[in-house]
Amino acid sequence: MAHLHSLRVFVSADTHKAAPPKSPIFSPRTHLKPNPSISIPRRNGPVTPLSQTQKLNLEVSPHRAVSAVRLMRIELGGAFADLLNEKGKGSGHNEMGYVERTLGFRTRELDDRDLRLVTDMVGGTVRWRRYLDHLISSLCHNENTFRTMEPLLLQILRIGTYEIVKLEMPSYAVVDENVRLAKVALRPGAGNMVNGILRKLVVHKENNTLPLPKVEGDDRTQARALATIHSHPVWMVRRWTKLLGQEEAIKLMMWNNHDPTFSLRANCAKGVTRADLVTKLNSLEVPHEPSSHLDHFVQIKTGMQVIIQAGLLKQGLCAVQDESAGLIVSVVDPQPGEVIIDCCAAPGGKTLNMASQMSGQGAIYAIDINKGRLRILKETAKVHQVDGLITTVPSDLRRFAKDCPMKSDKVLLDAPCSGLGVLSKRADLRWNRRVEDMEELKNLQDELLEAAST
Numbered sequence: 001m002a003h004l005h006s007l008r009v010f011v012s013a014d015t016h017k018a019a020p021p022k023s024p025i026f027s028p029r030t031h032l033k034p035n036p037s038i039s040i041p042r043r044n045g046p047v048t049p050l051s052q053t054q055k056l057n058l059e060v061s062p063h064r065a066v067s068a069v070r071l072m073r074i075e076l077g078g079a080f081a082d083l084l085n086e087k088g089k090g091s092g093h094n095e096m097g098y099v100e101r102t103l104g105f106r107t108r109e110l111d112d113r114d115l116r117l118v119t120d121m122v123g124g125t126v127r128w129r130r131y132l133d134h135l136i137s138s139l140c141h142n143e144n145t146f147r148t149m150e151p152l153l154l155q156i157l158r159i160g161t162y163e164i165v166k167l168e169m170p171s172y173a174v175v176d177e178n179v180r181l182a183k184v185a186l187r188p189g190a191g192n193m194v195n196g197i198l199r200k201l202v203v204h205k206e207n208n209t210l211p212l213p214k215v216e217g218d219d220r221t222q223a224r225a226l227a228t229i230h231s232h233p234v235w236m237v238r239r240w241t242k243l244l245g246q247e248e249a250i251k252l253m254m255w256n257n258h259d260p261t262f263s264l265r266a267n268c269a270k271g272v273t274r275a276d277l278v279t280k281l282n283s284l285e286v287p288h289e290p291s292s293h294l295d296h297f298v299q300i301k302t303g304m305q306v307i308i309q310a311g312l313l314k315q316g317l318c319a320v321q322d323e324s325a326g327l328i329v330s331v332v333d334p335q336p337g338e339v340i341i342d343c344c345a346a347p348g349g350k351t352l353n354m355a356s357q358m359s360g361q362g363a364i365y366a367i368d369i370n371k372g373r374l375r376i377l378k379e380t381a382k383v384h385q386v387d388g389l390i391t392t393v394p395s396d397l398r399r400f401a402k403d404c405p406m407k408s409d410k411v412l413l414d415a416p417c418s419g420l421g422v423l424s425k426r427a428d429l430r431w432n433r434r435v436e437d438m439e440e441l442k443n444l445q446d447e448l449l450e451a452a453s454t
């Protein structure tokens with residue numbers, strides 16, 4: 001039996017950030033018909049390591065080309081996490097290599113501005129996918145044209161539609177750029193199709209007649225219309241409308257479609273104060289605001305790529321952490337000398353935050369079922385200089401609670417959850433969750449809470 005002295009259980013349900021699936025090695029060009037009239041050398045045969053033999057194409061805007069390929073990877077392989085990678089190198093495959101193999105030509109390397117544009121364009125296009133697809137399919141000759149559209153062409157159209165309708169960029173430049181990309185990456189006919197659809201869209205936009213559904217009819221029909229207008233799955237709309245009423249459900253969807261704010265936590269375990277972090281952000285020209293809730297936190301809206309490239313995260317000077325996660329830690333209120341069990345700890349955001357507040361005294365047992373994610377925690381703990389306090393325990397909490405009674409001052413349970421509370425930050429998540437997942441998660445949460453409470 002567990003010998004617990006002054007046990008306190010803190011429960012939090014945070015997003016289960018699953019490790020991104022390995023990027024598939026695919027060659028979408030196999031579905032794409034090369035255009036003989038364009039003199040770009042094509043690679044023949046199966047995917048080979050990146051070569052420098054492909055012609056450098058300076059005609060197309062590189063951020064659109066990279067965005068289109070990244071969108072295909074996300075849709076085919078769930079590679080959304082690459083959005084935060086340094087020039088796309090972190091996934092084990094060089095992103096520019098993917099671009100070259102997919103499009104059949106090289107673009108110039110992306111500069112910081114291009115990277116910011118790619119991040120915004122990909123995030124926005126993923127978030128607004130249902131809405132964009134509705135507009136595109138309404139403007140196609142017939143439904144079949146949309147349903148059978150090749151993946152790269154669809155991504156180019158989504159990008160163009162997003163730029164025109166949501167970013168309100170100068171329409172004719174957007175049309176020209178996307179037409180050129182479709183022509184060069186696919187064939188002239190694809191360019192003509194992009195031209196036809198985007199030009200119709202521009203006319204509708206200018207006349208304020210975008211073909212969007214009306215919110216009318218029975219509950220199901222209204223939910224479908226709202227799902228399209230606010231770009232969410234129908235089941236989420238139905239669930240929230242039932243729980244909150246239509247007005248609040250709409251507000252929630254509008255919130256989810258906002259550009260997200262990110263927060264950084266200054267790592268006091270390394271002697272970094274918020275003032276030090278602010279000085280660094282000023283020198284990098286990253287706009288920021290101090291958190292009004294937490295002493296070590298700073299909010300940013302843009303500039304994540306700059307921060308990554310400046311090495312602030314790699315050097316452990318700060319960590320990306322939501323203020324909501326920081327608030328959980330402030331409820332736990334870790335004190336030097338305490339023993340804390342963190343029941344679902346990986347990849348360690350809260351463990352590291354707690355450890356940073358313990359002045360090098362005490363112990364945290366970081367339990368998690370996922371060994372790979374615990375390894376990340378262990379490595380980050382070294383970089384953050386809090387590894388002396390943390391013992392990682394790869395185990396299923398339900399088994400561990402039965403087999404290994406132990407004593408602690410505090411217990412934190414950060415159970416896996418739906419992630420529906422962080423849809424503005426994780427634009428892809430709304431398309432990956434199913435209603436059935438909710439029931440499964442609820443059962444798991446019950447079991448974990450039961451185990452943690454012992």
Ligand SMILES: C[S@@+](CC[C@H](N)C(=O)[O-])C[C@H]1O[C@@H](n2cnc3c(N)ncnc32)[C@H](O)[C@@H]1O
Nearest residue numbers: 014344345347348349350368369370396397414
């Ligand atoms: C919300 S995440 C934890 C996030 C973490 N606390 C942080 O702040 O970075 C939930 C974690 O629960 C873990 N988990 C799921 N089922 C578990 C189980 N039966 N026993 C232990 N850990 C489990 C997952 O592997 C995942 O890492």
